[in-house]
Amino acid sequence: MxxxxxxxxxxxxxxxxxxxxxxxxxxxxxxxxxxxxxxxxxxxxxxxxxxxxxxxxxxxxxxxxxxxxxxxxxxxxxxxxxxxxxxxYVPGGDPAPATEHARRFAGLLARFVALAPPATAIGTLDPPPPWTAWDHGVDGVWPAADDRADDLNAAGHATPWIDDTGARVRRRLAAFARTEAGQRRVVGHGDWEAQNLRWAGDEPLVVHDWDSVTAAPEAVLVGLAAAVWPCGMVPRAATEQESAAFVEEYQRAAGRAWTAGEVEASWAAGLWVYAFNTKKASLDGVPWLDPREAERRLVLAGA
The missing domain is CATH 3.30.200.20 (Phosphorylase Kinase; domain 1)
Structure with missing residues (x-):
C-alpha cells in the first residue's frame, strides 16, 4: 500500500x-x-x-x-x-541524561504512569505489542513476531533453553496475574528504551513511539522497562544490576515499596521481553541473552 x-x-x-x-x-x-x-x-x-x-x-x-x-x-x-x-516534530536531544541514568529513566516512567488516564477510560489497547504479550492466546510459547513472518513456535526453529525460559516465565506471570496486584492495571509505555527517549542534559526533552502505549500490572510494566531501558544508549539490554537499580528507583519515585511477589513479577516480565528478543535473534544466528544469565533471572523471578 x-x-x-x-x-x-x-x-x-x-x-x-x-x-x-x-x-x-x-x-x-x-x-x-x-x-x-x-x-x-x-x-x-x-x-x-x-x-x-x-x-x-x-x-x-x-x-x-x-x-x-x-x-x-x-x-x-x-x-x-x-x-x-x-x-x-521535536528535534534534538541525547539518548541519555547527563547523570544518574537509572534514577532518571525510572523516575520519568513513574511520572508517565502517574499522569496517564485509567486503563478503563481510554478504549482498547489490544492487541498489545508482542514483546509485551506473555499472555497471548496462540498455541505455543511465543506470539507472532512484530517484524518478521517466521513462526517462532515452528519445530524447525526449536531452541530448547530459550523456549523453556519463555514457558517458565509465562507460568510465573500467570500465577502473579491471579493475585490482587496482578489484576490492577496501569497505563504506561511498553518500549521504554533509550532509543525512544531524548534528553537535554538531565531534563527529558521528548518521549517517542506512542504506538507502544500499553496497559499491564505495574510490576509487569516496570519489569519490561527494567530489562531494556539502556538500549540505544548502549548496544545491549540491561545488566542484572541495571535492571535491579531501575526497579528500586521506580519504587522510590512512585513512593511505594513493592511486595516480594511484585519484585519477582518484574523480573519475570523483564525476562519475557529479553527471551522474546533472543528467540527472534536466534533465527538469524545472533546471540543476545546468555543462558546462564537467563537462569539467574529465573531464580530472581521465582520461576
Whole structure:
C-alpha cells in the first residue's frame, strides 16, 4: 500500500509540504516534514489497529499534562489502508541524561504512569505489542513476531533453553496475574528504551513511539522497562544490576515499596521481553541473552 504524505498534509493539516526533513521507519513509515505555514511535523503511517486510537488518547492526555510528549495534531485515520497520524516534530536531544541514568529513566516512567488516564477510560489497547504479550492466546510459547513472518513456535526453529525460559516465565506471570496486584492495571509505555527517549542534559526533552502505549500490572510494566531501558544508549539490554537499580528507583519515585511477589513479577516480565528478543535473534544466528544469565533471572523471578 502506498501513502502520499504531501497530499495527506495538504488535506488533513491544511498546508502543503515545503520540505521533507527525513523519512524512514521500522514497523511504521515515518516522515518528518516542514509545511509551508512553517510547522515541522512528523507523519506516521502503519497498518491499522484498534489500539491506535487509545494510544493517541494517552499521548494527548500526557501532552496536556505537561509530560514531554509530542503534541498530537491529526489522526489516526485510515488512508489507503494505512492508519495515518501527525504530531509536532521535536528535534534534538541525547539518548541519555547527563547523570544518574537509572534514577532518571525510572523516575520519568513513574511520572508517565502517574499522569496517564485509567486503563478503563481510554478504549482498547489490544492487541498489545508482542514483546509485551506473555499472555497471548496462540498455541505455543511465543506470539507472532512484530517484524518478521517466521513462526517462532515452528519445530524447525526449536531452541530448547530459550523456549523453556519463555514457558517458565509465562507460568510465573500467570500465577502473579491471579493475585490482587496482578489484576490492577496501569497505563504506561511498553518500549521504554533509550532509543525512544531524548534528553537535554538531565531534563527529558521528548518521549517517542506512542504506538507502544500499553496497559499491564505495574510490576509487569516496570519489569519490561527494567530489562531494556539502556538500549540505544548502549548496544545491549540491561545488566542484572541495571535492571535491579531501575526497579528500586521506580519504587522510590512512585513512593511505594513493592511486595516480594511484585519484585519477582518484574523480573519475570523483564525476562519475557529479553527471551522474546533472543528467540527472534536466534533465527538469524545472533546471540543476545546468555543462558546462564537467563537462569539467574529465573531464580530472581521465582520461576
Amino acid at each position: 502506498t501513502f502520499d504524505v504531501a497530499r495527506w498534509c495538504a488535506e488533513r493539516l491544511g498546508s502543503p509540504v515545503e520540505e521533507v526533513l527525513f523519512a524512514g521507519g521500522h514497523l511504521s513509515r515515518v516522515h518528518g516534514v516542514r509545511l509551508a505555514d512553517g510547522r515541522e511535523v512528523t507523519v506516521k503511517a502503519r497498518p491499522d489497529s484498534p489500539r491506535l486510537a487509545a494510544c493517541t488518547t494517552v499521548q494527548r492526555a500526557l501532552w496536556t499534562a505537561g509530560f514531554p510528549a509530542p503534541e498530537p495534531l491529526a489522526g489516526p485515520a485510515v488512508d489507503n489502508g494505512l492508519a495515518v497520524s501527525a504530531e509536532r
